[in-house]
Amino acid sequence: MAKKSNKIIIIMFILFLLSINVLNIITSDRKFSEFENRMLAQFPSFKIKYITSGRFTSKFEEYVTDQFAFRDFWVSIKSDIERVTLKTKNHGIFFGKDGYLLEDYNKPNKCLDENISSINSFSEKLPNVTAYLLIAPNSVKIYEDKLPLFASPYNQLETIQYVKENLDENIDFVEVYDILNSKKDEYIYFKTDHHWTMRGAYYAYQVLSNYLGVESYKTNNFDTDIVSDEFYGTFYSRANNTHIAPDSIEVFYPKSNVKYEVNYFDNNKATDTLYEVKYLDKKDKYSFFLDGNHALMTIKTNVKNNKKIAIFKDSYAHCFIPFLTNHYEEIHVIDLRYYNLSVYEYMEEHDIGEALFLYNVTTFSADENIKKLK
Amino acid sequence: MRAIIFAFIENILSIKVRCDSMVFSSLTFLFIFLPITLLLYFISPRKIKNIVLLIGSLIFYAWGEPVYILLMIFSSVVDYTHGILIEKHRDNDKKARLIVLSSAIINLSLLAFFKYSDFLIENINYLFNTSLATLNLPLPIGISFYTFQTMSYTIDVYRKEAPIQKSPIALATYVTLFPQLIAGPIVRYQTVADQINNRIETSDKFAEGVKRFVIGLGKKVLIANNIGMLWSEIQGINISDLTVLTAWLGIIAFSFQIYFDFSGYSDMAIGLGKMFGFDFLENFNYPYISQSISEFWRRWHMSLGTWFKDYVYIPLGGNRVSKIKVYRNLFIIWFITGLWHGASWNFVVWGLYFGVIIAIEKAGLLKLLENLWKPIRHIYVVFILSISWVFFVFDDISIGLSYLKIMFGFNNTGFFDTHFLYYLCNYIILLIISIICSTPYIKNKHSLLLESINEKHRLFYENIIITVICFGILFFSTAYLVDATYNPFLYFRF
Structure with missing residues (x-):
């Protein structure tokens, strides 16, 4: 038994x-x-x-x-x-x-050197194009005081400094850390996502406009609107803890009446807006800005000043680019991850005079695609 | 010459072959393979139970590398015919010996070909400056384990320690038996000879098996995999940035990982065996509580130790020969013990390191230790083992040596840093659980409780508490297994 x-x-x-x-x-x-x-x-x-x-x-x-x-x-x-x-x-x-999710950041390896030299070679090959490099720190640096006890990711300021020191002097290095750090009490980074918010991008735009030599728009030139208050970003998906509050998404609309002609070339889509409302009902709400990732997109505006800029970027640019539309007639946005044709031919063909490289520190330290510039 | 050998050892790039024990702790095994196999096994009549087990085992083996199923079948046929031949030539010892030798050669050749050929080729290339191509064969899972098992059959039959197996199905069942096929224990034929033909499955035994399996699963999934993450984090740090205490914490994490991984797998194997009515011998007996390295090896991977002792060390004369020969035997045993763990020089160094320590212990250190305070003896063992795992874990000996240098303070990164404090704070609970679970503390408490409580409480304890604990381990292990493949797609990092 x-x-x-x-x-x-x-x-x-x-x-x-x-x-x-x-x-x-x-x-x-x-x-x-x-x-x-x-x-x-x-x-x-x-x-x-x-x-x-x-x-x-x-x-x-x-x-x-x-x-x-x-x-x-x-x-x-x-x-x-x-x-x-x-x-x-x-x-x-x-x-x-305080509900912040922050991504660990490790000491960068050789890939960073590779990326710096790729951008240097861009400037060597196109000496007549004015190039800017904007490296945005990630929330893990700005909100390091929110880190758990003893957590000590590698200091992103050292990476930023390192990039600056090794960058060809023909390229303007745009320093945004100080302004972002001084505005950290505002909602400039998502708590549950790896991106900055449009407000964070706004402050970076303030700094960049000095380098570009344009008169930046001030906050009172914009209407702001909260388009979603239940955004659960990528950090949420990874940390996977259901006891975390969602983010909200704030958008800055210029009061001036700018008109757009937006073309996405990989899926042959043309539209007249920078914002895709359909994503607000989906998980991937950040794609609200410029429809997420595309190999190549162009924005033509009714700012008839004949200025053209090319932007090589990661997704931090998506909520940033709308600010530039007030100052350029044509913006060509190239994502090196998906764009496999010659960047140099493209620049020549479209006769573009300025180029902005916009990356966040984490991507810039590890992205394998920037070397396509070599 | 010494310099050459040293450079030679240091420079050899090792091949990444390691027995990987993932299969029992997968959702597919747990929720699909196991229930179906159990069901078919128990509804089958006695006569075909071995066939069911054999087919199940072959499918299990084919799962990872379908082609190598032929290897298993080949192995079974070879051992079966050799057994028959030995029986036939029983009167002619010379012939019988030759047959045993033939079986050993075939089995060892299989092992050598699949596991060591690339290692050999790379060494030849290094020594003679040749550039022979490596074969890059995928390592048949568990080959180190089952070749040793099958060799034991012919040897046991020859030594009359086990009867010959007349049924090819029964022998193939032994060779392929899936519970211990992949990571042991190495079941010598003599220990299961009777059970292959006649065994009784009872619900008491089945329940024992379930408990044992669940404990093993928990050890593997909840402890080994998680403490392993601490090790892989520390291993991921650039060696020149490590501090002394971080290095020690890392190797201690690895010590726990390998123990809970390996012993958890053995527990699962023993538990599965019990469900099917087998009794396998124990493989681990709380090795980390040992008071000396000699004792450690009597408690660690016992089935391997016994195998080497029975089939190599004692035939070589063991310790009943001249002093020189005893040391020669020790050298041989520890050389092959090391090499058995992997086709790379670091494993040989690891084995010989233990050989040297055990020789020193034999030569008088043991006597000295006996007079010491118990905690000191224990610190001695932990210290020696930690160093041994450094040799074990780094395929590249030169990296292992740099790691050791850091452990002993030959670095300029300091004694500890905030990284160390962070790891310690994060893993302190898991470390405490690991320490407790590597001692017999819970087992002793359990038996003590059973002896001391009254009947009513005992029933409650056995019926409810134990069941709830088992359920908890299963439940949480499932959560960790589902998460192990958790793979969020993070709309690119762009």
Whole structure:
């Protein structure tokens, strides 16, 4: 006669395995995860070739884990346990004070040198183009006082300084750290996302306008509006803790009546607005600005001053570029990650006289695509 | 000459081959493979239970690398025929010996070919300045384990320590048995010979198996994987930026990772074995509470130690030979123990390091230790082991040596820094849990409690509390397994 306690254990074990399986079977497969913002693996095709090469099995494992019932629930349970056991970081994101999520930043490696020299070679090849480099610090530097106890990411100021020292003197280095740091009491970075807010971008624009030699617009030249107050950004997706408050998205609209002609070349889309309202109902709300990532887009404005600027950028530029539309007739925005044609031919063909490189420190330290400029 | 050898050892780029034990702790195994196999096994009549287990094992093995299933089948056929041949030539010892030798050569050749050929080629290239191409074969999972197991069959049959297996299915079941196929324990044939043919599955044994499996799963998923993250963070820091205490914390984290990973896997194997009615011998016995390195090796990966002792050390004469020969035997044993762990010189150094320490202990250090205060003996063991894991973990010996230099303060980055404090604060709870779980503290409390409480409380404890704990470990392990593949797509970093 088996012991009763043993029977209970066996029943618990079998019930657990079975109920998870039943849940897995009855919950239907999802194509896309809003929470993780990516396509999920689907049931792999059953071909002999795949089976013998082991591809089927690895795809199958991806399928099982991606379509695991209540995936988001399990993932958030794990994040909660981490916090209960005093961990202050999950998937590289610190749980900062006052609801700030901050991304760890490590000492940059050779990639940074590569990127600096790529930009230097841009200026060598196009000596007649005025080039600017704007490196925006990330929230982890500006809000370092919000970091958990003893957390000590690499100092981004040292990276910024390093870039400045190694940059060709023909390129204007735009320093925005001081102004951002002085405005840190304002809402200049998202708490749950890796971007700055449009307000943060506004202060950087104030500094840049001095270099560009244009008269910047002041705050009273803009109407501001909160377009969303339930933005859960990328840091939220990584830290994955459900006890975090959402961000809101503020937009600056110029009071002057600027008209736009916006062209997205990779999907042949033309529009007359810088803001795509459809994203405000989705997870990826930051794509509200300039429709997210595109290899190449142009903005033509009714500011008839014949000035043209090219912008090589990461997504920090998306909420920044709208400020420049008040000063340029043509803005050509190139994302080196997706743009594979010759940048130099493009510059020549369109007769562009100015170029702005706008990156945040984290991307600039590790992006492998800037070297396409070489 | 010495300089050449030293440079030679330092410069060899090692091949990344390591027994990786991921498979039991995957969602596919836990929620699909295991329930189906258990179900089929228990509804099958006694006669075909071994066949079910054999097919299950082959599918399990084919999962990672389908082609290598042929290797398993080949291995089974070779061992089966050698067993029959030994039986046939029982009267002619010379012939029988040759057959054992043939089996050992075939098995070791398999191992040598798949695991060590690239290592050998790279060494030849280095020594003779040649440029032979490496084969870059994917390492068949668990090959180090099952070749040792299958060799034990023919040797045991030859030594009459186990009866010959007449059924090819039964022998193939032994060779491929999935619970211990991948990361041990190395089950010698003599220890399961009877169970292969006749074993009884009872619900008591099944429940024991479930508990054991769940404990192993928790050790692997909740402790090893997480403390391993501390190690990989510290390992990720540029070596010249490390401080003394961070280096020590890192290697201690690795010590826990490898122990909980490996022993957790053995627990899962033993637990799975029990569910199917097998009793495998224990593989770990709280090695980190040892008072000497000799004791450590009696508690760590016991199945490997016993294997080497039974099939190599004692046949070489063990310690019943002249002093010189004892040291020769020790050298051989520790050389191959090291090499068995991986096809790279750092593992050989790691093995010989233990050989030297054990030789010193034998030569008198043990006696000296006995008179010391217990905590001091323990510090001695932790110290020696920490250094050993540095050799183990860095394939490149020169990096290992730089890491050791930092541990001993030959750096100018200081004794500790805020990074160290940060890691300590973040991992303190996990470190305390790791320390407690590497001692028999919980086990002792458990038995003490069972002895001392009254019947009613005992029932509550066994029926409810234990079940809830097991459920908790399963539940949280599942959460960690789902998160392990958690892979948010972060709309590019652009």
